[in-house]
Amino acid sequence: SLSASESFPMSQLFVKVDEVGAEALGRLLVVYPWTQRFFEHFGDLSSADAVLGNAKVKAHGKKVLDSFSNGVQHLDDLKGTFAELSELHCDKLHVDPENFRLLGNVLVIVLARHFGKEFTPELQAEFQKVVAGVASALAHRYH
Amino acid sequence: MVLAPADRAAVLALWRKLGTNVGIYTTEALERTFVAFPSSKTYFLHLNLSPGSAQVRAHGQKVANALVLAVNHLDDLPRTLSYLRELHTHKLRVDPVFFKLLCHCLLVTLARHYPGDFSPNMHASLVRFLNHVISALAPSSG
Numbered sequence: 001s002l003s004a005s006e007s008f009p010m011s012q013l014f015v016k017v018d019e020v021g022a023e024a025l026g027r028l029l030v031v032y033p034w035t036q037r038f039f040e041h042f043g044d045l046s047s048a049d050a051v052l053g054n055a056k057v058k059a060h061g062k063k064v065l066d067s068f069s070n071g072v073q074h075l076d077d078l079k080g081t082f083a084e085l086s087e088l089h090c091d092k093l094h095v096d097p098e099n100f101r102l103l104g105n106v107l108v109i110v111l112a113r114h115f116g117k118e119f120t121p122e123l124q125a126e127f128q129k130v131v132a133g134v135a136s137a138l139a140h141r142y143h
Numbered sequence: 144m145v146l147a148p149a150d151r152a153a154v155l156a157l158w159r160k161l162g163t164n165v166g167i168y169t170t171e172a173l174e175r176t177f178v179a180f181p182s183s184k185t186y187f188l189h190l191n192l193s194p195g196s197a198q199v200r201a202h203g204q205k206v207a208n209a210l211v212l213a214v215n216h217l218d219d220l221p222r223t224l225s226y227l228r229e230l231h232t233h234k235l236r237v238d239p240v241f242f243k244l245l246c247h248c249l250l251v252t253l254a255r256h257y258p259g260d261f262s263p264n265m266h267a268s269l270v271r272f273l274n275h276v277i278s279a280l281a282p283s284s285g
């Protein structure tokens with residue numbers, strides 16, 4: 001299970017890179033194109049460059065990362081923290097929970113790309129636990 | 144299943160760049176899988192799994208050899224990997240989820256070491272290539 005002490009290095013890393021959320025969301029849309037279905041109102045998603053340069057993708061990506069960071073501050077109650085978002089994504093948007101796991105893994109890859117040497121296997125393991133916890137909390141409304 | 148020309152070109156170019164170092168990255172991917180997803184160690188209890196283990200490095204090299212083989216036989220993956228499919232599916236009975244975890248850790252490793260090459264398009268090409276490999280290795284994985 002997750003603990004507050006594990007959140008210290010992780011929250012530091014989130015703060016360091018502004019564009020991590022935008023890049024993670026952008027890569028999700030490029031690598032797993034069906035996810036674009038939820039963002040058709042964002043405009044031009046016709047190429048990788050279009051997606052990564054799209055202002056709405058960047059803004060939404062930042063929103064997603066802020067939400068993750070909030071989750072990192074509340075590891076003891078992820079289900080409570082993400083209850084409203086779970087309702088939104090599951091009940092209203094009908095997003096299959098597998099996509100939460102995909103985004104979590106894309107986020108881990110983006111962090112690895114940015115932090116290189118610092119992104120040790122142990123740090124990756126901590127992040128994997130957080131993204132799995134967040135994905136599970138977001139999927140909670142399906143149960 | 145056929146890998147699109149753009150994906151082939153991207154993966155071939157990257158593999159050429161990795162050259163003889165593929166084994167270094169597959170070994171790191173294995174080590175990351177063991178640390179991040181400890182249940183995966185179940186397939187390797189007969190090996191010394193401590194960091195830097197020569198046995199893990201040897202297995203990493205086997206994985207590297209298989210990926211290089213795959214990259215050079217993209218037109219005929221099922222036949223090329225049939226021996227490995229038999230081994231992993233019927234003899235070792237590896238849960239296909241493990242292959243997905245290992246591939247994810249390989250992407251983490253490559254993103255870490257080649258941040259400039261790891262563009263969104265390269266990322267997508269690698270995912271598609273690795274999915275082809277997993278399909279050829281574990282056809283029932285759906």
